[in-house]
Amino acid sequence: MSRIRLPYIDHFKDRHGTTRYYFRRPGGKRTPLPGYPGSDEFMRAYAAAEANEPPPETSKERGQPGTFDRLLGLYFASVDYKRLKAPTQRAYRLAMEKLVRDEKIGHRTVSGLKREHIKTMMADRVDRPAAANGVLKKLRILIKFAIDLGWRQDDPTIAMRKLKEGEHHTWTDEEIAVFEAKWPNGTLQGTAFALLLFTGQRLSDVVRMSWRDVDGAGTVIQVTQEKTGTKLWIPxxxxxxxxxxxxxxxxxxLVTTAYGEPFTAKGFGNKMADAIAAAGLPDRCVTHGIRKAAARRLAEAGCTTHQVASITGHKSLAEIERYTREVNQRTTAGAAILKIASRKRKEDEQGGS
Known part of the structure; x- marks a missing residue:
């Protein structure tokens, strides 16, 4: 966060460890400035004080000064939060609100959070590694924001390691065939599955696809990924x-509910989960695994890492590189065994001659 330098600004830390700002000309009275430097409410109050006007009315701030409740209110109003993509904003807000509610720390001071507290939070979720890692990630964001506000100087999350997470199962060709046999072309489930498998996109992107996204020749579909904003043209x-x-x-x-309305991502996910269960597939087969199967198939077809990413839109190539390594290993291992078998046959033929 960039620093803002304005004349006649002073500050101090209260007993909660919260930095308080106020406006004061030499010899003049102090005028409290709400929020943090650069925020809308701060700048409105500053402009009024500089013009010797009454302070603008402000809405009641969330929580007590220095607490996690107050920090959440400030973070959700900040530029840091508002510059995130809409789906990321929703995910962050839900996760952070749930964390503060579940841990009952809304009234606790941010400055009082210790490393051992975070370890305890993660230990309580050790059977759910993704949830534990989510706690660490969200706390890192909030602590960094608190440091920018001057609420604390240290970051207790530094060098804390994430837990190892399990991976979504990548659908096999046999599992794909089972689903397609249950839900053929002409069904909603079959159409949705084809869109997921042959575009390699996320649920949230498939629900936003329209007929207008398909070019006039019917050869290419255009996708703008909701999560990343990446634009893709997929044959x-x-x-x-x-x-x-x-x-x-x-x-x-392209896919709609029984009432002709576009699906929400959650509703579409539930619909696909029901379709997967109806096909008799095992619990390991989840919708995200279809995207992974798309990447696997591309790698098996001999596509390079960047060619796979040009379809799936992955920003991080680590997962795709794993697929290509596995495919290359299988191909190389197969060739190696063929060589051994060929040599054995030659030796047998020579011995029998």
């Missing part, structure tokens, strides 16, 4: 072309 796989040809163009969105 239609022949199987996806067939699935779309069998699907009626009765609505603007």
């Amino acid at each position: 239609l796989h022949p199987d996806l072309t067939g699935a779309l040809a069998a699907w009626p163009k009765t609505h603007f969105a």
